[in-house]
Amino acid sequence: MVNITTVITNLSLPINDALPAIEATLLASNELVLEAPPGAGKTTVVPLALLNAPWRNGKKIIVLEPRRLAARNAASRMASLLGERCAETVGYRVRMDNCVGANTVIEVVTEGVFTRMLQADPTLDDVAIVIFDEFHERSLDADLGLALLQQSNVLYGDMREQPIKTLVMSATLNGSQLSDYLGGAPVVTSEGRMFPVDVAYSDPYTPQQDSAARAAQAVNKAIAEYKGSILVFLPGRKEIEACARALRNWVEAGELPKALAICPLYGDLSLADQQQAIAPAGAGTTKVVLATNIAESSLTIEGVSIVVDSGLQREARYDPNTGMTRLNLCRISKASAEQRAGRAGRLEPGVCIRLWSKSQQSELAQYASPEIQHADMVPLALQLLQWGEADCAQIPWLDAPAPARYTQAIELLEQLEALKDNGGGISLTALGEAMAGLPVHPRLAHMLVVAKQLALQDLACTLAALLSERDIGTANMGADFSRRVHWLLQPQGAPKQLQGALKRLNALKKMLAQQLNRVTSPSLERALAVSEVIVLSQQEQIALLLACAFPDRIARARKNNPTQYLLANGRQANLFNDDSLVGEEWLVVAEASSQQGRSNDIIRLAAPISLALLQQAFSAKLVEKNVCEWDENANRIVSEQRVALGAIILSAKQLTQADPALRVAAVRALINKKGLGVLEWTADAINLRARLQLLHSVDTNWPSWSDELLLGAIDDWLSPYLHSVNTGADLRKVKIAEALTATLSWEQQVELDKLAPVSFCVPSGRDVPIDYSQNPPVIAAKLQELFGSAIAPSIVNGKVPLLIHLLSPAGKPLQVTQDLMSFWRGAYTEVKKEMKGRYPKHPWPDDPIMAMPTRKTKSQLSRT
Numbered sequence: 001m002v003n004i005t006t007v008i009t010n011l012s013l014p015i016n017d018a019l020p021a022i023e024a025t026l027l028a029s030n031e032l033v034l035e036a037p038p039g040a041g042k043t044t045v046v047p048l049a050l051l052n053a054p055w056r057n058g059k060k061i062i063v064l065e066p067r068r069l070a071a072r073n074a075a076s077r078m079a080s081l082l083g084e085r086c087a088e089t090v091g092y093r094v095r096m097d098n099c100v101g102a103n104t105v106i107e108v109v110t111e112g113v114f115t116r117m118l119q120a121d122p123t124l125d126d127v128a129i130v131i132f133d134e135f136h137e138r139s140l141d142a143d144l145g146l147a148l149l150q151q152s153n154v155l156y157g158d159m160r161e162q163p164i165k166t167l168v169m170s171a172t173l174n175g176s177q178l179s180d181y182l183g184g185a186p187v188v189t190s191e192g193r194m195f196p197v198d199v200a201y202s203d204p205y206t207p208q209q210d211s212a213a214r215a216a217q218a219v220n221k222a223i224a225e226y227k228g229s230i231l232v233f234l235p236g237r238k239e240i241e242a243c244a245r246a247l248r249n250w251v252e253a254g255e256l257p258k259a260l261a262i263c264p265l266y267g268d269l270s271l272a273d274q275q276q277a278i279a280p281a282g283a284g285t286t287k288v289v290l291a292t293n294i295a296e297s298s299l300t301i302e303g304v305s306i307v308v309d310s311g312l313q314r315e316a317r318y319d320p321n322t323g324m325t326r327l328n329l330c331r332i333s334k335a336s337a338e339q340r341a342g343r344a345g346r347l348e349p350g351v352c353i354r355l356w357s358k359s360q361q362s363e364l365a366q367y368a369s370p371e372i373q374h375a376d377m378v379p380l381a382l383q384l385l386q387w388g389e390a391d392c393a394q395i396p397w398l399d400a401p402a403p404a405r406y407t408q409a410i411e412l413l414e415q416l417e418a419l420k421d422n423g424g425g426i427s428l429t430a431l432g433e434a435m436a437g438l439p440v441h442p443r444l445a446h447m448l449v450v451a452k453q454l455a456l457q458d459l460a461c462t463l464a465a466l467l468s469e470r471d472i473g474t475a476n477m478g479a480d481f482s483r484r485v486h487w488l489l490q491p492q493g494a495p496k497q498l499q500g501a502l503k504r505l506n507a508l509k510k511m512l513a514q515q516l517n518r519v520t521s522p523s524l525e526r527a528l529a530v531s532e533v534i535v536l537s538q539q540e541q542i543a544l545l546l547a548c549a550f551p552d553r554i555a556r557a558r559k560n561n562p563t564q565y566l567l568a569n570g571r572q573a574n575l576f577n578d579d580s581l582v583g584e585e586w587l588v589v590a591e592a593s594s595q596q597g598r599s600n601d602i603i604r605l606a607a608p609i610s611l612a613l614l615q616q617a618f619s620a621k622l623v624e625k626n627v628c629e630w631d632e633n634a635n636r637i638v639s640e641q642r643v644a645l646g647a648i649i650l651s652a653k654q655l656t657q658a659d660p661a662l663r664v665a666a667v668r669a670l671i672n673k674k675g676l677g678v679l680e681w682t683a684d685a686i687n688l689r690a691r692l693q694l695l696h697s698v699d700t701n702w703p704s705w706s707d708e709l710l711l712g713a714i715d716d717w718l719s720p721y722l723h724s725v726n727t728g729a730d731l732r733k734v735k736i737a738e739a740l741t742a743t744l745s746w747e748q749q750v751e752l753d754k755l756a757p758v759s760f761c762v763p764s765g766r767d768v769p770i771d772y773s774q775n776p777p778v779i780a781a782k783l784q785e786l787f788g789s790a791i792a793p794s795i796v797n798g799k800v801p802l803l804i805h806l807l808s809p810a811g812k813p814l815q816v817t818q819d820l821m822s823f824w825r826g827a828y829t830e831v832k833k834e835m836k837g838r839y840p841k842h843p844w845p846d847d848p849i850m851a852m853p854t855r856k857t858k859s860q861l862s863r864t
Helices: 004-011 014-028 042-052 068-081 111-120 140-159 175-181 211-225 237-252 271-278 334-345 378-387 403-415 430-436 442-453 457-468 481-489 496-519 538-549 611-617 660-674 683-698 707-712 728-732 736-741 746-755 820-825 827-835 858-863
Strands: 031-035 060-065 090-094 097-099 106-110 127-132 165-170 187-189 197-200 229-233 260-265 286-291 304-309 312-319 324-331 350-354 419-421 426-428 554-558 561-567 572-574 586-593 601-608 623-631 636-645 648-654 759-761 767-769 778-782 803-807 813-817
Touching: 004 014, 004 042, 014 031, 014 042, 014 165, 014 187, 031 175, 042 060, 042 068, 042 106, 042 127, 042 165, 060 068, 060 111, 068 090, 068 097, 068 106, 068 271, 106 111, 111 140, 111 378, 127 140, 140 165, 140 378, 165 175, 175 187, 197 334, 211 229, 211 237, 211 286, 211 304, 211 350, 229 334, 237 260, 237 286, 260 271, 271 286, 304 334, 324 586, 334 350, 378 403, 378 426, 378 430, 378 442, 403 419, 403 442, 426 430, 430 442, 442 457, 442 496, 442 538, 457 481, 457 496, 457 538, 481 496, 481 538, 481 601, 538 586, 538 601, 538 611, 554 648, 561 586, 623 660, 636 660, 683 736, 683 746, 767 778, 813 820, 813 827, 820 827
Parallel strands: 031 165, 031 187, 060 106, 060 127, 090 106, 127 165, 197 350, 229 286, 229 304, 260 286, 304 350, 572 601, 778 803
Antiparallel strands: 090 097, 312 324, 419 426, 554 561, 554 586, 561 572, 586 601, 623 636, 636 648, 759 767, 803 813
């Protein structure tokens, strides 16, 4: 092996200046945070520099990378610098590809692989240090790996010769946050990229723009103005292919040079195609790499000095309402924009063309949100249970997952028969243990383990491979999943452009089969009731296996709309009108997505299944129960004996008598769903509620009748009045005021009438209603009725003055006041001048304070 110090010195990268501080800090501390902007060389140099560290004691250096390509590339680069091949001093482990040897010291692994290494051996006694590279990406697997490593050091520290050191490397994150999380770990900062990058902004971005066409135009212009290869960031494969077509068309039309190498770069490409994209351009050739954010970090693409950035990415976000993960198009963060721009300055001065305006740059979020805040929690929950921890709050997270979403994940694992109650909590069943050992989503893991029990493992591995990767379906192919299965089983009949993808899927299928054999045993209980699976057709077997993975997405067509389906989880989804599956009564939906302008999800992948097979295979999930609920269409209570699969009713029989408690519960459920507005609130009920709310605002010893508290206490105040309710008409007859009053003691009712009376006696002797719906409460009286009164009327022992609406003799508004004395001395003069001629029969004295209050005319007064 070559001299490592010489190799690092010859590289002359910015990170070199920070190496003495890194080495000294790790000698004295077990944790370190390294801040190193793009282009510093941290991925390649730091692991090599630590090979000769005295604390390593012959143990391994584990380096985590967020992507398979980055892991392979980093390992290959380090090995080549040492004059070796992979699997000697440096190797890598990624899904479906291990390249390590007996003497490998530096292992570059993907984040998910590291978590499985920890699960297999929580002590990691042969590891000296774990390096988290590109931690600013904040993937769920990186957060989980870091949290479990911290807990492992606490739980197993006594079993190790020395603690495992932790080095977290980040290009853009605030190092102080990580330092605090790691118990005040030292922070070392390295200089950034070697060469300057000029940033140019464009016209403002709008969502209606075609990002692929706009990027192609920017590339066309950049080729004319600059020299060097170009890296274009686009949100996904669709945009990459569209941009590539536009560029090739211009090449063919002679608008761009023939010596233009257009290379896509995204996760689903073969390794060979990915390597081609990051290799140097040939002599006399300009390379244009069209990439997703896979090229944002860790990779050095030779010759790139120009970056065109769409400013967009697709982000996987789990929707807890649908139970599905969607790829949402969204703006990148400022940190990502900085990362992308840095790709142009790694080897020479560069240019970054941002396809948004400078003012929009300031609107970007500083950092992307951690994946743990919006990802599917089911794989995480299974990992934690395999670790031995059911309560995610006990894990030392940098950012903890939302408790409600974690609870939802536990509920799905229960549906998948992965959990058991062990008396003091929950733990994994034997089925769950087997599922946790498979590198696929727990849904697919459940399908695989059950399939092994049913001797359908080959077909299940085919399905799992297809569902683990991007859909290979072509345009206008429809949602029928069996057509994809047929292509993978008989690839010679598939379109030519899919042969590469099918080859990768077959490799994944073989790997899954090996893993499945490793984690399963004959002792596992059979999870399904199917005894003669062998007699099922392949289509039925596909549907059965999908239902094992997606029991909550078994769906039934609406009787009045054959394209619309109700799923067992209560959601609705639609097929396109021309889909070949239209007309199938029952489906298992493997994938659905939202569609702009549509309220329901669109079914993307599904398989038809028969009711007979569902009843045979999932008899344990069919629930028979008496149901009493409010039918909003009929506007009445419906009482039935039902057999249901989740939200799907298979059969229903009318009950002649329903439990009164169930009827009341049905009405309560309606009120909780629709709110208090479904009740008939009379004027008396509204005023009563407002009176009490006024007293509560003055004295909190009085109860509050807010919507929230009334809804929360329906059992206490309203349920006794709901026993006779069967229809909407009955509900409107419920006496709300009486029900509310009944919650008050006799003493409270008397005090309520005293402090917040229904009416107020004005000086004329008439009781005027108080309107409590306004704040402050309002009384309305003719101006003459207030003569002789200089003190504004009030309630609640004088604490709440009333707002007086002074009316004309005809009952028309004249003035609003809470200060009678000021009114008599001021505005009254103008009012009298205007009204005296209009209402000459009524008194308009010069001194209203000394006048007698009255409702009568002058002639009526003279007769009394």
